[in-house]
Amino acid sequence: MDFLSKWSVGLAYSDFLKRYASPDQARRWDATFQEVVLNAEQKALLQGFQRDMLVIVVAGTWCGDCVQQCPIFERFALETSRLQIRYFDRDDQGDLSDALSICGGRRVPSVLFMAEDGAPCGRYGDRTLAKYRDSAASLTGAACPTGLVPQAKSLQAAVIQEWLEQFERVQLMLRLSPRLRQKHGD
Numbered sequence: 394m395d396f397l398s399k400w401s402v403g404l405a406y407s408d409f410l411k412r413y414a415s416p417d418q419a420r421r422w423d424a425t426f427q428e429v430v431l432n433a434e435q436k437a438l439l440q441g442f443q444r445d446m447l448v449i450v451v452a453g454t455w456c457g458d459c460v461q462q463c464p465i466f467e468r469f470a471l472e473t474s475r476l477q478i479r480y481f482d483r484d485d486q487g488d489l490s491d492a493l494s495i496c497g498g499r500r501v502p503s504v505l506f507m508a509e510d511g512a513p514c515g516r517y518g519d520r521t522l523a524k525y526r527d528s529a530a531s532l533t534g535a536a537c538p539t540g541l542v543p544q545a546k547s548l549q550a551a552v553i554q555e556w557l558e559q560f561e562r563v564q565l566m567l568r569l570s571p572r573l574r575q576k577h578g579d
Contacts, residue, residue: 394492397511400447403479406467413482414454422454426464428549431472435557439472444567444577445509446560448478451490451518452502456483458520459502461549465556466504476560495519506563508573514566517559523551 452459470476483490493503503518
């Protein structure tokens with residue numbers, strides 16, 4: 394799949410919500426966005442990014458995991474112009490959903506990180522380790538959260554940090570890439 398061409402037709406965060414979210418879903422996404430707080434160290438890290446990073450996010454506005462995680466990405470993007478994130482609906486973009494499947498399924502959110510020229514640099518998704526640990530510890534019924542009940546602040550802080558580490562890992566990969574260092578003369 395030509396991920397760069399696909400990225401170019403993706404939607405910005407607000408456009409994705411306008412197109413796919415019901416009023417109630419949009420309210421839940423906004424509530425989570427308002428709860429996402431980055432500390433000074435996290436903001437400084439993002440503001441120090443030196444390479445452009447293209448990011449594809451396959452999500453569903455109906456998905457509780459997306460409600461709890463995608464607003465984090467938007468907070469990151471507001472701290473640095475180096476992140477260019479585009480969102481895709483899992484069900485409307487079946488080819489992309491299949492290409493980024495996780496554990497044999499169209500799990501969301503699924504994230505593909507790319508260099509400025511579209512070279513894939515990493516994938517991550519559906520849940521962070523902290524979220525999986527929390528889900529495994531509390532598994533008594535349905536395994537998929539609804540997004541109706543907010544995450545505990547400590548879990549949210551852990552999820553924010555784990556996602557930030559994934560973004561930082563790719564940023565460091567891009568910063569240290571011999572190909573990109575030669576291109577940018579650094």
